[in-house]
Amino acid sequence: xxxxxxxxxxxxxxxxxxxxxxxxxxxxxxxxxxxxxxxxxxxxxxxxxxxxxxxxxxxxxxxxxxxxxxxxxxxxxxxxxxxxxxxxxxxxxxxxxxxxxxxxxxxxxxxxxxxxxxxxxxxxxxxxxxxxxxxxxxxxxxxxxxxxxxxxxxxxxxxxxxxxxxxxxxxxxxxxxxxx
Ligand code: HEC
Numbered sequence: 001x002x003x004x005x006x007x008x009x010x011x012x013x014x015x016x017x018x019x020x021x022x023x024x025x026x027x028x029x030x031x032x033x034x035x036x037x038x039x040x041x042x043x044x045x046x047x048x049x050x051x052x053x054x055x056x057x058x059x060x061x062x063x064x065x066x067x068x069x070x071x072x073x074x075x076x077x078x079x080x081x082x083x084x085x086x087x088x089x090x091x092x093x094x095x096x097x098x099x100x101x102x103x104x105x106x107x108x109x110x111x112x113x114x115x116x117x118x119x120x121x122x123x124x125x126x127x128x129x130x131x132x133x134x135x136x137x138x139x140x141x142x143x144x145x146x147x148x149x150x151x152x153x154x155x156x157x158x159x160x161x162x163x164x165x166x167x168x169x170x171x172x173x174x175x176x177x178x179x180x
Contacts (some may be wrong), residue, residue: 026126083171087161
């Protein structure tokens, strides 16, 4: 009996360790994408505080940057952004995204500010929530300045990512590690 218990504790320990490795990999991928996008956004907002240069940059480059970050990651790891209300339809949520949003970050769960990990049978996903600060509101807020609004509408006729207030949950960076 004692041996059985010891054995199961051991295998559990190994399992937990493996999961930690996957979790670490998932968080690293999120940080990699988050860092480049944040640096670039800051750079363009400093160059032109109206946000027009940054909108042009995001429209042209955000997906390319995401692809480049993915190319540098191991083949079993990927990273992207999503939201319940997307600007770019390429960032649309999938069914697991939707479940995480509703069960972990929905109404009444607004204090869930930390990264959420989903442990699948053969994958690990990490969801890092992004909250709107003042800068974000220039392009995702309730009163978007006219030239900016026009540029956004022209590039994204189906834009839903507006109307946010400071501190609102704007979206997520999501990474997935397929277990080898
Ligand atoms: C200069 C305008 C601008 C600013 C400022 C800005 N965004 Fe965006 N955002 C965009 C555009 C344009 C897109 C769509 C292009 C893309 O990134 O794929 C976008 C897309 C996103 C997405 C992907 C989901 C979607 O809606 O398609 C997230 C998440 C996001 N922004 C969060 C933020 C956060 C958080 C901030 C503040 C730190 C911020 N944004 C600031 C213009 C902006």
